[in-house]
Amino acid sequence: MDLSDINMASDQSFIKKLTHERLKYYLTPSDHNYEAFSNIVEIGLTSKPKFLLPQYLYDEKGSKLFELITEQPEYYVTNVEISILESSVNEIADMYNEGILVELGSGNSRKTKVILNALFTRRDSLRYFPIDISHKILEESSEALLKEYQNLSITGVVAEYNKGITLIKKDTPSRKLVVLLGSSLGNFNPAEAKKFVKMISDNIQDGDMFLIGLDMHKDSNILNAAYNDSRGITAQFNLNILERINLELNGNFNSEKFEHHAFYNESKRRVEMHLVSKVEQEVNIRGIKEIIKFKKDESIHTENSYKFTSEQIENMIKESFQIVKIWTDKKKWYSVILMTPIK
Numbered sequence: 001m002d003l004s005d006i007n008m009a010s011d012q013s014f015i016k017k018l019t020h021e022r023l024k025y026y027l028t029p030s031d032h033n034y035e036a037f038s039n040i041v042e043i044g045l046t047s048k049p050k051f052l053l054p055q056y057l058y059d060e061k062g063s064k065l066f067e068l069i070t071e072q073p074e075y076y077v078t079n080v081e082i083s084i085l086e087s088s089v090n091e092i093a094d095m096y097n098e099g100i101l102v103e104l105g106s107g108n109s110r111k112t113k114v115i116l117n118a119l120f121t122r123r124d125s126l127r128y129f130p131i132d133i134s135h136k137i138l139e140e141s142s143e144a145l146l147k148e149y150q151n152l153s154i155t156g157v158v159a160e161y162n163k164g165i166t167l168i169k170k171d172t173p174s175r176k177l178v179v180l181l182g183s184s185l186g187n188f189n190p191a192e193a194k195k196f197v198k199m200i201s202d203n204i205q206d207g208d209m210f211l212i213g214l215d216m217h218k219d220s221n222i223l224n225a226a227y228n229d230s231r232g233i234t235a236q237f238n239l240n241i242l243e244r245i246n247l248e249l250n251g252n253f254n255s256e257k258f259e260h261h262a263f264y265n266e267s268k269r270r271v272e273m274h275l276v277s278k279v280e281q282e283v284n285i286r287g288i289k290e291i292i293k294f295k296k297d298e299s300i301h302t303e304n305s306y307k308f309t310s311e312q313i314e315n316m317i318k319e320s321f322q323i324v325k326i327w328t329d330k331k332k333w334y335s336v337i338l339m340t341p342i343k
């Protein structure tokens with residue numbers, strides 16, 4: 001086998017790349033990515049109010065900054081979720097003892113290792129399908145996992161969640177445990193989240209499982225601190241999207257003329273992240289042939305992170321999934337939920 005072989009996968013919108021006998025990737029062609037990014041920048045920055053989509057925060061630098069966020073003392077999400085996973089994973093692995101592991105938004109796959117370790121105590125080999133829009137982080141984490149787990153085969157899919165899960169459904173009829181951690185579902189508004197959950201249910205079979213981690217509604221001081229860490233890493237992560245536009249779409253944003261603004265919007269139960277223009281200014285983005293005008297204090301809304309109540313979770317999933325079990329921490333800050341699809 002030629003390990004540097006690059007050819008089109010059966011799905012024409014993916015390129016298949018084999019790099020090792022236990023590692024292959026499905027990649028979205030770069031012109032598709034460019035088109036998708038330039039479209040959203042054009043639509044978002046010419047809308048009122050201005051917005052961008054959170055998945056574009058994760059270029060190579062953004063993904064590294066996100067890893068740093070997870071190490072900040074104020075950002076409790078990662079540690080709380082890992083501790084819940086550690087205490088629940090044996091029970092999960094007992095219930096799911098065959099089939100593949102699919103992870104949506106796998107990032108650096110740090111939490112995945114907790115799941116892999118438990119699955120490998122119950123079987124000799126496993127196929128893992130990480131799906132992430134961020135190419136570099138997916139490659140780096142897949143290569144690290146490949147070295148660490150000799151009996152793991154990895155098919156990485158660099159794509160949006162929906163495209164990735166549909167591809168995997170076509171690629172393999174195996175039983176699936178699909179995981180979505182880091183409260184990433186909270187980036188969708190409630191209607192989108194309900195539709196997304198239904199889409200997952202439609203793409204898996206009877207007996208498959210869906211494991212999801214969700215951040216719960218809590219005191220706004222804790223949430224405000226988590227998204228405004230004292231080292232300013234979340235601010236750098238947010239501002240980096242302007243640098244990405246400069247690099248990829250030939251823009252001339254001066255990120256020093258914008259300010260990170262994140263706050264818990266209690267009535268909408270979401271942390272909103274914005275970039276606020278410190279001055280009146282014009283920005284030229286050649287890739288979209290637009291000059292974007294900003295008034296002083298005008299903002300670009302870059303991300304929502306919805307926080308959940310038990311009732312909302314129940315309402316969001318009840319038409320698509322049946323809950324097998326919910327695990328939480330002592331303070332009830334976070335929930336990990338295992339479900340099976342209703343067919």
Ligand SMILES: C[S@@+](CC[C@H](N)C(=O)[O-])C[C@H]1O[C@@H](n2cnc3c(N)ncnc32)[C@H](O)[C@@H]1O
Nearest residue numbers: 055058105106107132133134159160161181182
């Ligand atoms: C909040 S991070 C979570 C990473 C990891 N799962 C964790 O819990 O630490 C979200 C991850 O999902 C990826 N991502 C965000 N939106 C996505 C989308 N629409 N489709 C595919 N991947 C996405 C990002 O690149 C990033 O790696």
